[in-house]
Amino acid sequence: MSTTETAAQDIPKVAVEITVNGQSYRREVEPRTLLVQFIREELRLTGTHIGCDTTYCGACTILLDGEPVKSCTMLAAQADGGEVLTVEGLEKDGELHPLQTAFSEHHGLQCGYCTPGMLMSSLALLQNNASPTEKQIRKGIQGNLCRCTGYHNIFKAIEAAAAEMRED
Amino acid sequence: MSWVGKSPRRKEDDRLIRGQGLFTDDELGEGMLQLYILRSPYAHAKINSIDTSAAEALPGVACVLTGKDVLEHCDPYMQLALEPAANIQDYPLARDKIHFQGEPVAAVAAETVGLAMDAAELIDVDYDMLDAVLDVEEALKDEILVHDNIGTNRTWQGVYEYGDVDKAFAEAAHVVKIDRLHFHRYSSTPLENNACVAEWTRQGTVEFLCNNNFPGFAKQLLAPGLRLPIENVRVRTYDVGGAFGNKIWNYVYMALAALASRKTGGRRVKWAEIRTEHMLAAGHGNERTYVDTEVALDKDGVITALRSRHLDDCGAYTRYEPLGCVIFSQVLPATYKLRNIRIEMNQAVTNKCPVVPNRGYSRMQQLWFMERVVDICGQELGIPADEMRLNNYITDFPYETPNGCVYDSGNYPAMLDKAKELLDWDKWAAYRDQARSEGKHVGIGIGTTLDSGTNNFGQAQIMNPHLPFSGNSEACIIRLDFDGAVVVTLGTGPSGQGHETSASQVVADELNIDPSMVTVRSGFDTNWNTFVGHSGSYASQFAVTGLSAVHGACQKLKTEMRKLAGFLLEAAEEDLEFGVGEEGPQLKVKGTDKAVNYWYLSNIVNNNNAVLQGALEDVTLNVRHVYRPPFNVPDVEKKFGNLTLTYAAQLHIAVVEIDPATCRVNTLAYAAVDDCGTVINPQIAHGQVHGATVHGIGAAIMEAFDYDEGGNLLTATFSDYCPITSMNIPDIAYGNIETPSPFSYNGAKGMGEGGGAPLHTMSAAVQDALHGAGVIVTDSFVSPPRVYELLQNPNRETAVSVG
Ligand code: FES
Ligand code: FES
Numbered sequence: 001m002s003t004t005e006t007a008a009q010d011i012p013k014v015a016v017e018i019t020v021n022g023q024s025y026r027r028e029v030e031p032r033t034l035l036v037q038f039i040r041e042e043l044r045l046t047g048t049h050i051g052c053d054t055t056y057c058g059a060c061t062i063l064l065d066g067e068p069v070k071s072c073t074m075l076a077a078q079a080d081g082g083e084v085l086t087v088e089g090l091e092k093d094g095e096l097h098p099l100q101t102a103f104s105e106h107h108g109l110q111c112g113y114c115t116p117g118m119l120m121s122s123l124a125l126l127q128n129n130a131s132p133t134e135k136q137i138r139k140g141i142q143g144n145l146c147r148c149t150g151y152h153n154i155f156k157a158i159e160a161a162a163a164e165m166r167e168d
Numbered sequence: 169m170s171w172v173g174k175s176p177r178r179k180e181d182d183r184l185i186r187g188q189g190l191f192t193d194d195e196l197g198e199g200m201l202q203l204y205i206l207r208s209p210y211a212h213a214k215i216n217s218i219d220t221s222a223a224e225a226l227p228g229v230a231c232v233l234t235g236k237d238v239l240e241h242c243d244p245y246m247q248l249a250l251e252p253a254a255n256i257q258d259y260p261l262a263r264d265k266i267h268f269q270g271e272p273v274a275a276v277a278a279e280t281v282g283l284a285m286d287a288a289e290l291i292d293v294d295y296d297m298l299d300a301v302l303d304v305e306e307a308l309k310d311e312i313l314v315h316d317n318i319g320t321n322r323t324w325q326g327v328y329e330y331g332d333v334d335k336a337f338a339e340a341a342h343v344v345k346i347d348r349l350h351f352h353r354y355s356s357t358p359l360e361n362n363a364c365v366a367e368w369t370r371q372g373t374v375e376f377l378c379n380n381n382f383p384g385f386a387k388q389l390l391a392p393g394l395r396l397p398i399e400n401v402r403v404r405t406y407d408v409g410g411a412f413g414n415k416i417w418n419y420v421y422m423a424l425a426a427l428a429s430r431k432t433g434g435r436r437v438k439w440a441e442i443r444t445e446h447m448l449a450a451g452h453g454n455e456r457t458y459v460d461t462e463v464a465l466d467k468d469g470v471i472t473a474l475r476s477r478h479l480d481d482c483g484a485y486t487r488y489e490p491l492g493c494v495i496f497s498q499v500l501p502a503t504y505k506l507r508n509i510r511i512e513m514n515q516a517v518t519n520k521c522p523v524v525p526n527r528g529y530s531r532m533q534q535l536w537f538m539e540r541v542v543d544i545c546g547q548e549l550g551i552p553a554d555e556m557r558l559n560n561y562i563t564d565f566p567y568e569t570p571n572g573c574v575y576d577s578g579n580y581p582a583m584l585d586k587a588k589e590l591l592d593w594d595k596w597a598a599y600r601d602q603a604r605s606e607g608k609h610v611g612i613g614i615g616t617t618l619d620s621g622t623n624n625f626g627q628a629q630i631m632n633p634h635l636p637f638s639g640n641s642e643a644c645i646i647r648l649d650f651d652g653a654v655v656v657t658l659g660t661g662p663s664g665q666g667h668e669t670s671a672s673q674v675v676a677d678e679l680n681i682d683p684s685m686v687t688v689r690s691g692f693d694t695n696w697n698t699f700v701g702h703s704g705s706y707a708s709q710f711a712v713t714g715l716s717a718v719h720g721a722c723q724k725l726k727t728e729m730r731k732l733a734g735f736l737l738e739a740a741e742e743d744l745e746f747g748v749g750e751e752g753p754q755l756k757v758k759g760t761d762k763a764v765n766y767w768y769l770s771n772i773v774n775n776n777n778a779v780l781q782g783a784l785e786d787v788t789l790n791v792r793h794v795y796r797p798p799f800n801v802p803d804v805e806k807k808f809g810n811l812t813l814t815y816a817a818q819l820h821i822a823v824v825e826i827d828p829a830t831c832r833v834n835t836l837a838y839a840a841v842d843d844c845g846t847v848i849n850p851q852i853a854h855g856q857v858h859g860a861t862v863h864g865i866g867a868a869i870m871e872a873f874d875y876d877e878g879g880n881l882l883t884a885t886f887s888d889y890c891p892i893t894s895m896n897i898p899d900i901a902y903g904n905i906e907t908p909s910p911f912s913y914n915g916a917k918g919m920g921e922g923g924g925a926p927l928h929t930m931s932a933a934v935q936d937a938l939h940g941a942g943v944i945v946t947d948s949f950v951s952p953p954r955v956y957e958l959l960q961n962p963n964r965e966t967a968v969s970v971g
Pocket of ligand 2: 110112113115145146359
């Protein structure tokens, strides 16, 4: 009991500096602030979603220093000094990323709640493997749940985006 | 050129792929309080006392709510049941007793969610644990009561009897008896949890932003629950992260955010449910046990009669129940032509999470049962599953079922053919025979199912004759905005089904313009949208009710536009044509270049009406249409009447192999054929089929809400419940046939729920694989532990008998 009382009042905030979508932000946060809370609440980038409390669903996936990370499973303080890419950073100069276009064209989203996390995991996959097989795609997004689409159209979208990106 | 039947890019996608959607939890007002709900760790307990003083003293805590607040400011939510179940007292928080694990006990509003959680830990609740009743048959004995004040756990009982059942049994060539079947508890667990933001304004109104998927209904329940006139409650939704029926009754908890706002002088309060809370308390699908089933068949394996007792477990509260005790009868005989049926339907409360409509609500439980009956009879009589179905399928449409439902159209044999072709049936049948000769467990299963859409609310009267509901309706408004834009508002609150897109396709066809020229307002707002009591996104009906409302509104708008344009252009109305000119959408006099565009028309009515010199008073270019399907009130005594307007059908086939080491059910091939009548948007329809199929496969092999004997939910996190992932799904060969509905203007049938086809199919396939080993699949859940259990203790001797 005393620990929670302490947590509420006395623990000093920590300073973190994180670059998100190319812009650097410095904030004082409670040490227990999760990276996803930092992104959503401090920076108001609400594209990154929360779907669970056990690191299962991947709705919160972002790239940290180029690697996919479930941002609900990391403290903001642990990302200090890092570079984060969220769904809001995919579009460049008004041009959608090929993955974004492909998800729409292939109906890879219905409610769209999983989509930001899916896009980030897909991007990580394609950055490591420009021509993934269907099996590799399945594996690449195995940490991302979608409750609406049944995944098939997501596979198709990722394949299409991969082809598009290889051409560019 | 017709837009209906095509798949233009979805209007919804633009914001969603950019991370610019507005889901409820994305609302981040300054100074908003965060609500955290303290929940009971016990399934059944008496609350002796609650001490909130330490929590209230914690800096940053704005208020704490307990049962006291609720008693002071709330009335129990309206119940649909008859007496005595009508007296179940359902409040947003427990008062003196806990009825299921996860039931809210207190709620804390604080400056941050972390603080609210800290404070909740400081609340001291003194409980006396009570024995819990967790099984429906036990519950029906009334030895342990869930709600003491009603004196029984039974919430409903009724007999559905048609034809001459006894005679059919007396004349039967075979009688198959099935001891017990069980449909397990699971839910679709939308990826977005429940959430709301509430504000109790100084004017005494309450404003909600939430993700309820039946907001017009929620408002009707919330207002009296909060002791407010209905008009004082505003419910808004925007983007909703999936619902599948599960978000229909989150209003129960939304009231807590409103009460916290009231107690803090009108501060905005957000409640964002956490996944574990969702699993514990946001609503599970109906669990059903079927006992004493007897099936009469003639010598060719045609089923002539069926009798059975069904026991539905609705969990601790009857929130949407006992409606499930009637809704199943929309598909009473499933796709089969038997005329003699006697089903006794029973329902009881237990100390488990209350049930909530879940994709395929109550019909899929009946369809799974009927498919089990067909397969068990077939297997026991040595008739192949496909032949059994062809012997028994309904083939003439429209078809009136024994209980008066009218199946609009369909062709189940053609669907079976198509599914076989997609699957490559002969190849897999040969593979199965070969594999069996090598001692492997390989099976092929067929599941035929129905997705009944557009309810006749009159069926509620079969459950409770005093309920003032019948028919169905949906509303739409179309108007021309000042700039001439075509703006559509719907009564539905979609959650991923693409209503903005489909509605724009219908409007585009009617006005002969491009869907991009049609604005369909996103989200739903009871202050803004038009709606009727039936409005919402549920029960597979948008393609019929929603689009009929849109279509009807288009006709009214076009009539007005023709009148006005005819007046302005001095032309006969029949000489005008709709289309797009250089100045955008317009009406033009055929064969001339005389035209008026939409801006001009709108401006005349809205800003420049002296031009009309008093003419055309009835033209407003802002029209409302309410669509009402043709329904009668059912005969309550006989439980007879048409309960749904359309019957989409699905036919799935799976080939499975049981891994001998792990007992895992591996799907080697899967085909899904769909018939939803005329297809409005093939890509969306196909997406719905895939989604429903994967939901069903997940439910069949991975997903179950399992309780231990103490009433503890063992699968209360995603990591324990294991929703199906990209690694667990087979390739699905998809096909469709179209038998247009004669009952909808566009030939469409409501779809999207999918009737739970994969559950029927996987049960059938596993049974086919294991029948040789003496196994009858009696449970809809075929996870590895269940399959292991079946293989260890083959049950055929006790599960079924043939006379
Ligand atoms: S929110 Fe589910 S994994 Fe992060
Ligand atoms: S689109 Fe709804 S969860 Fe993926």
